[in-house]
Amino acid sequence: MEPRPPSEWEDRVRELARQFSYPPAPDLRSRIPRPGVRRPRGRRWAWAAGAFGAFMLALGILLASPARAGLLEFLQIGAVRIRLQPPPTPSKPAATPSPASGAIPETRMLGILDLAGETTLEAAQAQVPFPIRLPTYPPDLGRPDHVYLQGMGGPAVILVWRDPMRPDRIRLALFEIGPGALIEKITPQVLTATTVHGRPALWVEGPYLLQTRSGRWELRRLVEGHVLLWTEGEVTFRLETDLGMEEAVRIAESLSAP
């Protein structure tokens, strides 16, 4: 009973859906008790309640161990995935952007001010489904000098403040990344567990390559500074700065709607 002829778009959706690669389904027969045997309730919630402790403990162990790369390949906080091993085909970071060629996937090396999609705060707010928030600390920070709207597989806004004493330097860059996006860091030098408003956060020290996808492009950027990562609801925040961890956390905890 299909009275409507399928549209071209519907066919395209079906075609793409058939290409979707699922993780292998686990064999649940070994995980589900036989009839008559009840699984204890609340086990999973108990596990979830312990996840934070496990996160902190395991991260400490992970960071202390020289064999950390052998333990796992990446960890993820919100939209940011941190690779703990180099990518299979490493490429050396270059200092200057390379021209586009149209190939897929093409890798570009960028500085943060090379990013496309510069816009205004108001225009960016009209485009993203979450409220853009600004730091109120340090008090002299003011509004960002540059605002970029990026599609990293999901909506993302990048706010950049230049150093007033040295305008060629970036004082602060704040990424606010909506649901659906995914960005990757590759083999950072130092990872530290911390908190923002009492919730787990990660402090990452560079230098490392930051890899993002934007439409047909794969973008890579060498990050020299440090980064604080945390999530609030569906939004992932990524604060890039030369400051220390405590100052970064203070900035993170000062975010509010403009």
Place this chain on the structure above:
Amino acid sequence: MERKHRAHPPEGPDEALWEEVIRQHQEPVFRLLYLMLGDAEEAADTAQETFLRAFRAWDRRDPNRPLRPWLLRIAVHLARNRRRALGRYWRALHRWARLQGPPSGMRDEILETVARQEEAERLWRAIRRLGLMDQETIYLRYFLELSEAEIAQVQNVAIGTVKSRLHRALHRLRAVVEREFPDLIGRPHGEG
């Protein structure tokens, strides 16, 4: 089908039948949950819970109706609740902590998915911008390839409602794709 009669509910299916039910339906249940929850471990846990619920409710199902839509209906219900109950953040922690267990091919599979199936992956990202009902309807129709009648059973609505939901969901999906993933529209398949 012959079942033993016991004094205490739930009676449920016998062991052999139950094994067969899981074997036949675990993959579509898992896949739907993976699409809805976006996390393989979360999907596996919820699939497990789906079958436990199904076992307990076995005697209340309509034996004249096909089993799969009934199972998927339980899965959808659980996924909706789980999405409300667990934030994205906890899922990320969950996934990360679990990855420290015994080596598993699943990690490689996830990475391969990101690299190899980029087009379908980006369609999935586009779908996840839609409302939950739109997402669910698209997953059931185009990813699990259920008929409209089967979707009507899963969602417990009239078939006309399913048609309307599909029409609206496709329309909204197209708007998202045109705006954010325009190269997904109409590209020939298989060029790698």
